[in-house]
Amino acid sequence: MSDIAIVDIIKPENLVYEKTKLMTDKTLSYCPGCGHGTAHRLMMEVVGELGQENDTVGVAPVGCSVLAYEFMNVDMQEAAHGRAPAVATAIKRLWPGKMVFTYQGDGDLAAIGTAETIHACNRGEQIVIVFINNGIYGMTGGQMAPTTLPQMKTSTSPYGRDIQTMGNPLKITELVAQLPGTYYVTRQSVQSPAAARKAKRAIKKAFQNQLDGKPGLSFVEIVSNCNSGWKMEPVQSNEWMEENMFPYYQLGDIKVDGKLL
Amino acid sequence: MGELRLMKGNEALAEAAIRAGTDGYFGYPITPQSEVIEYLMAEKPHERTGMVVLQAESEVASINMLYGGGGTGKKVMTSSSSPGISLMQEGLSYMAGGEIPCIVANIVRGGPGLGDIQPAQSDYFQSVKGGGHGDYRLPVLAPASVQEMSDFVPIAYELAFKYRTPVLIVSDGLIGQMMEKVELFDQMPRLTDEEINEKYPWGTNGKPKGQERRILTSLDLDPHKLEKHNFKLQEKYRTIEENEVQYELIDCEDAEYIIVAYGSSARISQKAVQLAREEGIKVGILRPITLWPFPKNAIDELVVGGVKGFLSVEMSAGQMVEDVKLTVRERTKVDHFGRYGGVIHSPEEVLEALKSKIIGG
Amino acid sequence: MTEEIIIAGFGGQGVLSMGKILAYSGIMQDQEVSWFPAYGPEMRGGTANVTVIVSDDRISSPTLTAYDTAVILNQQSMDKFEETVKPGGVLIYDPNGISKHPTRKDIKIYTIEGAKIAAEMGNTKIFNMVVLGGYLKVKPIVKLENVIKGLKKSLHERYHKLIPLNEDAITMGMKNVVEA
Secondary structure (H helix, E strand, O other): OOOOOHHHHOOHHHOOOOOOOOEOOOOOOOOOOOOHHHHHHHHHHHHHHOOOHHHEEEEEOOOHHHHHHHHEOOEEEEOOOOOHHHHHHHHHHHOOOOEEEEEEEHHHHHHHOHHHHHHHHHHOOOOEEEEEEOOEEOOOOOEEOOOOOOOOOEOOEOOOOOHHHHOOOOOHHHHHHOOOOEEEEEEEEOOOHHHHHHHHHHHHHHHHHHHOOOOOEEEEEEEOOOHHHHOOOHHHHHHHHHHHHHHHOOOEEEEEOOEEO | OOEEEEEEHHHHHHHHHHHOOOOEEEEOOOOOOOHHHHHHHHHOHHHHOOOEEEEOOOHHHHHHHHHHHHOOOOOEEEEEOHHHHHHOHHHHHHHHHHOOOEEEEEEEEOOOOOOOOOEOOOOHHHHHOOOOOOOOOOOEEOOOOHHHHHHHHHHHHHHHHHHOOEEEEEEEHHHHHOEEEEEEOOOOOOOOHHHHHHHOOOOOOOOOOOOOOOEEOOOOOOHHHHHHHHHHHHHHHHHHHHHOOOEEEEOOOOOOEEEEOOHHHHHHHHHHHHHHHHOOOOEEEEEEOEEEOOOHHHHHHHHHOOOOEEEEEOOOOOOHHHHHHHHHOOOOEEEEEOOOOOOOOOHHHHHHHHHHHHHOO | OEEEEEEEEEOOOOHHHHHHHHHHHHHHOOOEEEEEEOOHHHOHHHEEEEEEEEEOOOOOOOOOOOEEEEEEOOHHHHHHHHHHEEEEEEEEEOOOOOOOOOOOOOOEEEEOOHHHHHHHOOOHHHHHHHHHHHHHHHOOOOOHHHHHHHHHHHOOHHHHHHHHHHHHHHHHHHHHOEEO
């Protein structure tokens, strides 16, 4: 082994993995083990594969992914908390030829921005919404989210989410699927290579819908982990997600080509 | 001469929006300004110029649509009335921070809270002192006639893009609801997408080939960088203060007393001046056209010129009077008169206040 | 010349549109005009009023507390606006439905049987044009030809066929206004 130099290994013919071209060189600010980085990467791969590098405008949220615009190498706007769908609505209406997406977490999309989410979906804005649901407020230090599971402990539900006093976890994805304005609604995950490949196909379908001018909004939820907020090791958090999150937030397409499944 | 019409202030504002080449209007109905979006919807501006008009789900959504649209370099506008404008303050702060141009028209009504739907001028502080969080100012134009409701739209766009800032048009229910003769300016073309990219290279509308992508944000987590950004903003505000003050002097040549009044109050005060002059009282009006930047120098010159007293007439409990006092600095008498909560003062009341608070006070 | 007018009555009597036509007529002869309605809750409960100013000069206050002329079309408005007519000014009213007639001695008072004449002409909707005719007889501030031009401007084209009827109504109003 010792007589093989590194230069002999790093050759184009040996390439099995490379940095996504539409991701910047900036080091991701996410915790090791978090799903955000994978989701970013899948989206930017799709934008590149669809040849939309110069015709895409993204809208970043407030939350852990507030700095998404630092990593996604396309034109980006940073919206106020929850307002990304309104911001994206105007961009798309004024530049109908451009591909427009929002990237939002559960606090941004399903709590403070519920009205903007519902109404952008209901108007059938031709945009893509990618919704990362990890059941917790990561950036502010692990508080309860609208999607926090019953009995789940967070810093604002330290004894577990009591649904009698704290309400039920919000399945906003099922909710928006009921609206005539949504064209494609799906729930995916990115915790394994297989899951990520599947999620990428969903993201691509969503962007392709927009590119094809399909009537309505494409909505991709990604159920993700938050190992820091959940106070777990990354692997453990993914196992916990599969055992606890997936039964409540069931994976798979909910609405395809404007039809509920 | 342009086309003459009899229009409500709100309608003139809407027609001017179309003619000024607005790309997108995003709004939400609220009395007393709902005619703006009603007029726009009826006019089908999409057929006239390609302009987009959208009724948003709230004022919060409207202002964020302006953020999105304005951030791409398009001309965008909204209008509302006091409670709706309060909802927009968050968005305005973000737009000031992100340096996004737009026009926001406030057809002010009585407050605080839900207040009423009658004319008021009690949003002065909110308009000229920033309004939302953080250190920022917005240029504020105050039309005093239906004609100016139309004329100020292209002027506001010019300021908005020159300085990359939201610009407020602050009017009230009186000017919004009344009809006057208005000479409409000719249709200005909307910019093409290519023209926008040439003029406003900061617009985030798709990364130009072979160039760096653009980011539009008001966030910078590094306090030193954010301070630097603030220095830049403050420098911009100083430039605006130096160059963009607009005001009108009415009957001030021989005036011993000055009424400072804008918008509706300036109109009502003109009648008061007529009545006063019939009695031999030499009074004139300083009408700020820009509420910010405030016409400090004009007031200073009047003080130096020997004016014996200033009466700030506003349909508020006394807001602009603070700026008058800051400029006069106790060199002569300053007081305030105004009815508020939606009550419009009469010219006779203004004259009476001038006599009791300034001349004999 | 500056004429400051209040027109007041019930909603549905065409108070606002009468004011609008008058304002448009002023524009047709190069005058400055303003039209300011009471709006909002003041309109609820069935009353409507509008301040119209027609002037050769720039108009100052579009709202006033004293008027050269008051055109009054119901009792509530009589109660509210009789006292607002400037001394030497004019009050024109339709006696139909008025129980307490105006008593001021320092103003000129006229009546116009607007409702009755409109009914006789077979169209109650032209009531306000009859009243406008009465007003213009007393205060000929705008020429009839400019009123017709103003009508054309303020009416949608599909109503232009009604302009001759409106003109007749104005003429009838001019003929039938009488000093009280």
